[in-house]
Amino acid sequence: MKRIANSVTAYLEDLNVDERAVMEQLRAAILNNLPDGFREELSYGMIGYIVPHELYPAGYHCNPKLPLPFLAIAAQKNFIAVYHMGIYADESLYSWFTSEYAKQFTTKLDIGKSCIRFKKNASIPFELIGCLVKKISVQQWINLYELKFKRK
Numbered sequence: 001m002k003r004i005a006n007s008v009t010a011y012l013e014d015l016n017v018d019e020r021a022v023m024e025q026l027r028a029a030i031l032n033n034l035p036d037g038f039r040e041e042l043s044y045g046m047i048g049y050i051v052p053h054e055l056y057p058a059g060y061h062c063n064p065k066l067p068l069p070f071l072a073i074a075a076q077k078n079f080i081a082v083y084h085m086g087i088y089a090d091e092s093l094y095s096w097f098t099s100e101y102a103k104q105f106t107t108k109l110d111i112g113k114s115c116i117r118f119k120k121n122a123s124i125p126f127e128l129i130g131c132l133v134k135k136i137s138v139q140q141w142i143n144l145y146e147l148k149f150k151r152k
Helices: 008-013 017-031 085-089 091-104 126-133 138-148
Strands: 039-043 046-051 068-075 080-084 115-118
Touching (some): 008 017, 008 039, 008 046, 017 046, 017 126, 068 138, 080 126, 085 091, 085 138
Antiparallel strands (some): 039 046
């Protein structure tokens, strides 16, 4: 579900009270653990965390005018989503996250290539998401991105 907002604040204000509370808690877990260099902005209609052009002038290979995306969160129609490009690009990070989730929670993890979906707000592992976020620095993400995705 794409929301029409022109800022992170407007995005959050557009949510219902319950969604807003969860998204603010998720956002806090991310911001409290986000390595230096990443920047929060509205990205693809979601709250995104990107590598700004000042740090990576080449931008995103799909559209170099856009900064390099790393992470996004969104309140979708039936779930809260965390889109983490690192778990898509790094199998060991994916394995670590799925293993840690299974150790801490009995609910089945709903995960795709980069999308982690949480259908029940109570099942969001805020602390684990924070740990995931701080596992990749800006430079590590740029190196991994160039290795896995950038067209030669």
